[in-house]
Amino acid sequence: MIRRLALRRLGFLAALLVASVASILAHEAARSVYPHLVYITGWALLALMLVLTGYNARKKLPFLPLLKSSTWLQIHLYLGLFTGLAFILHLQWRWPGGVFEALLSALFVGVTLSGIVGWWISRTLPKRLTTAGGEVPYERIPVIRRALREEAEALVLGAIPTAKATTLADFYTGRLAAFFDGPANFRAHALGSRRPLATLLDDFIEVDRFLGPAEKETSAKLAALVRQKDTLDFHRTAQLLLKSWLFVHIPLTYGLLVFSFVHIVLVYAFSGGAR
Amino acid sequence: MSQGRTPSPDFDGTRYERPNKNWICGNTCDGCPCRIGPSPSGECRATTECKPQLVTPPGETKGTWKCTRPKDWGGPCPNGPLPDGTCCKSVPKCKPVRSLRSRRGLVTRAFVIACIALLLIGLGGSLRESFVNPAPLSDSHSSLEFARLAARQADLPAKEAGQGCIACHEGMNAPFTTLAADAVSSAKSGLAFAKLPTPHPKDFSRMDASCVACHTEHSFHQPNVARDTSCSVCHIEHRGSGPLTPVTSQHCASCHSDADQMRLAAEKSATLPASLFAKLSAPGVVLHPAGRPPGGYTQLISSFAKDHPEFQVIREKQTDKNTLKFNHALHLSGDTIPTLGGKALDCASCHQPDASGAFMQRVTFEKNCRACHSLNIDETTPGLELPHGDPVFARAFLRSLPTQYADHAKRTLGMANQREIDAYVKEKITGMRERTLSGENLERSVFFADAATGDATIIAGRQGLARARFAGCAYCHEVTPQGNAAPVVTPPQTPDRWMQHSSFNHAKHTAMSCTSCHGAHFSSSTADIIMPKRQSCVSCHSPQNRAGDSCMTCHTYHNPEPAGHAAVLEAILAK
Numbered sequence: 038m039i040r041r042l043a044l045r046r047l048g049f050l051a052a053l054l055v056a057s058v059a060s061i062l063a064h065e066a067a068r069s070v071y072p073h074l075v076y077i078t079g080w081a082l083l084a085l086m087l088v089l090t091g092y093n094a095r096k097k098l099p100f101l102p103l104l105k106s107s108t109w110l111q112i113h114l115y116l117g118l119f120t121g122l123a124f125i126l127h128l129q130w131r132w133p134g135g136v137f138e139a140l141l142s143a144l145f146v147g148v149t150l151s152g153i154v155g156w157w158i159s160r161t162l163p164k165r166l167t168t169a170g171g172e173v174p175y176e177r178i179p180v181i182r183r184a185l186r187e188e189a190e191a192l193v194l195g196a197i198p199t200a201k202a203t204t205l206a207d208f209y210t211g212r213l214a215a216f217f218d219g220p221a222n223f224r225a226h227a228l229g230s231r232r233p234l235a236t237l238l239d240d241f242i243e244v245d246r247f248l249g250p251a252e253k254e255t256s257a258k259l260a261a262l263v264r265q266k267d268t269l270d271f272h273r274t275a276q277l278l279l280k281s282w283l284f285v286h287i288p289l290t291y292g293l294l295v296f297s298f299v300h301i302v303l304v305y306a307f308s309g310g311a312r
Numbered sequence: 313m314s315q316g317r318t319p320s321p322d323f324d325g326t327r328y329e330r331p332n333k334n335w336i337c338g339n340t341c342d343g344c345p346c347r348i349g350p351s352p353s354g355e356c357r358a359t360t361e362c363k364p365q366l367v368t369p370p371g372e373t374k375g376t377w378k379c380t381r382p383k384d385w386g387g388p389c390p391n392g393p394l395p396d397g398t399c400c401k402s403v404p405k406c407k408p409v410r411s412l413r414s415r416r417g418l419v420t421r422a423f424v425i426a427c428i429a430l431l432l433i434g435l436g437g438s439l440r441e442s443f444v445n446p447a448p449l450s451d452s453h454s455s456l457e458f459a460r461l462a463a464r465q466a467d468l469p470a471k472e473a474g475q476g477c478i479a480c481h482e483g484m485n486a487p488f489t490t491l492a493a494d495a496v497s498s499a500k501s502g503l504a505f506a507k508l509p510t511p512h513p514k515d516f517s518r519m520d521a522s523c524v525a526c527h528t529e530h531s532f533h534q535p536n537v538a539r540d541t542s543c544s545v546c547h548i549e550h551r552g553s554g555p556l557t558p559v560t561s562q563h564c565a566s567c568h569s570d571a572d573q574m575r576l577a578a579e580k581s582a583t584l585p586a587s588l589f590a591k592l593s594a595p596g597v598v599l600h601p602a603g604r605p606p607g608g609y610t611q612l613i614s615s616f617a618k619d620h621p622e623f624q625v626i627r628e629k630q631t632d633k634n635t636l637k638f639n640h641a642l643h644l645s646g647d648t649i650p651t652l653g654g655k656a657l658d659c660a661s662c663h664q665p666d667a668s669g670a671f672m673q674r675v676t677f678e679k680n681c682r683a684c685h686s687l688n689i690d691e692t693t694p695g696l697e698l699p700h701g702d703p704v705f706a707r708a709f710l711r712s713l714p715t716q717y718a719d720h721a722k723r724t725l726g727m728a729n730q731r732e733i734d735a736y737v738k739e740k741i742t743g744m745r746e747r748t749l750s751g752e753n754l755e756r757s758v759f760f761a762d763a764a765t766g767d768a769t770i771i772a773g774r775q776g777l778a779r780a781r782f783a784g785c786a787y788c789h790e791v792t793p794q795g796n797a798a799p800v801v802t803p804p805q806t807p808d809r810w811m812q813h814s815s816f817n818h819a820k821h822t823a824m825s826c827t828s829c830h831g832a833h834f835s836s837s838t839a840d841i842i843m844p845k846r847q848s849c850v851s852c853h854s855p856q857n858r859a860g861d862s863c864m865t866c867h868t869y870h871n872p873e874p875a876g877h878a879a880v881l882e883a884i885l886a887k
Contacts, residue, residue: 069560069566071508073503073507076508077508077509134446134552137434140430171321172320176330176331179340179341180343182343219341288422288423288424291420301495302491302495303444305498305503306483306495308502308503
């Protein structure tokens, strides 16, 4: 399976490379011969953009027998990279100087870069999620978090009559209540840092010196819950990142389409030199 | 993250908020969403935990309300329904929140609306010109003067013409719907899909008419051009401030390396009268009559260094029709040539650049020849010289020789005594008569003696100590006898320009010696045209070397339209 995926990726990469080199050579050769080349590359670019946008529509129409979604994704990724090259060829290797065209180009660059970032996130975070374990649907995370909190609170409350002391309860109130109450350490999880968890677990070691044997047992269970909650927070962070890059990619895509439509109208309306 | 892989937590896999829902329960973030969830329009539907059911056992009429709370919510509650049949466990109301997907859609819609608003602001009103301008214009098309000119042409008040975009883009101030209609019309005509992959320059167009409104006489290239080319093919605007983007050789090659275009041009050329191709030049400038090749200048050329044909004067082995007899090689390297001011003759002795330095001044007898070539017909009377330029004057001079000697005695020798003058004249005339025997002989030797028969051959004996002795008019000129009338001396006609279809600037080539291009040392005949060969230019003007090899280095695209061009074309079309 992995070998097949690698082969498929290699095939797409080779196709991308060949298409890119061929496009550059053909474009440079045709540049001095075809005065309308910029219109041809423009329409090609629009067609590519529409195909890329079509992936979103394809996801909404799963019943249609139009290739597998994973194949569409692969096509979307490599065609997206090729579209970047088509964009450069359409601009004829120069950055536009006008306000409208600069905005249009910025939108295109934004879509492309957000796509690349999304691609990178989609390639790296799932591996980290698998390594971390504790798979859970994103929408179910609040319920599980609540269950963990309730379990932690029950443990702490249950330890008070046994120990006849509130040391562990105080530790929970002062140090762990906020942690269990909601999502925590988003930035640290996004950056792959384990420092917040390590600090919390160090605090457990500190407080253990003041606990009796029964409380220590409860403390160990509580530490296990902290680890579970930390994993849950990591899942929330990673899954949120996996979803949130689309908050940039998709709006920019539709904005780009709007600008592209106006661009076509303006180009054709002001193309007196080509009539 | 935990140490090692953490097992998945326990949760009810059948119950969670589906990601495709637009609204989720407001209590979800607290981990306790209600069972029913919000309505599709985002309203909370929470009421009670169950809907009690009235159970009426057989034989009873009243019946009992039973709790119907499902098992996964804890099963029937201990208190049971209230007497009126309502559930005792009411669910607190929440404020439903949008799902991530719904929020993404909202952000997308908001962004699209923002884009449309930005476009409306940019395209509407006074900002449009700056907003849609793809890049700054060249200096000449972005000045205030240009805007004023545009306003005048559009018959608008200056303030309404804005930055002058209207000069080229008629629809600049039109509503967007008009622009859209214009775009559709353009897409159906000149920019139709089928026409886009046409490997020819764009046709002359509406916008080009705007260009030639100011740039008169710039719409014409050659009478045999098969298809006119739009100004914007070569002169690309909106490429930043400064001068317009330089025209490149590729622009020329787009036609001149196109076999179809050149074939059509050659065919058209054959149908047009030669007079239409006459090269116009500045008044007084003499062009070498190179003649036009039968097919015109329609050879396929992709670049100067690669396949530009040999220059016409060299290729066709053309000759200089000038009747003046001149030997470059002799003057430059002949042992018999005297020095001039102690210096051997070189090219600059005769050829001096004009004020611009681009071309050479015309060589004249007075400036360049007289210093060596004396018109003195009597060696014993230095200073007495024939008039140059008109054979009638020369003959009159010869026929009034006694008067000329007397005048010479008075003016040059300062004689005042008439008897002394008469004696001087008599002595001179006697000497002349002894040498020439008669006036007819004298006239014949003056006019018709040439290099073979005249005295010039003895210049060599003078060892450069004096000026060359006058040999006879025919030594340099073509002299035709006219019976009793004065002979005709064909005026020398040295062309000022040898290659009329190209320009050259000597001032840019001063680092080179003249003879590195002009083979004057090897030319002994006036008929030799000692212009450089193409290869001589290519040795510097090629991509491999430093000098540029753009077509525009030597050629100019624009020409003034020849008189009658339109009428001739109409006549041909009518035929």
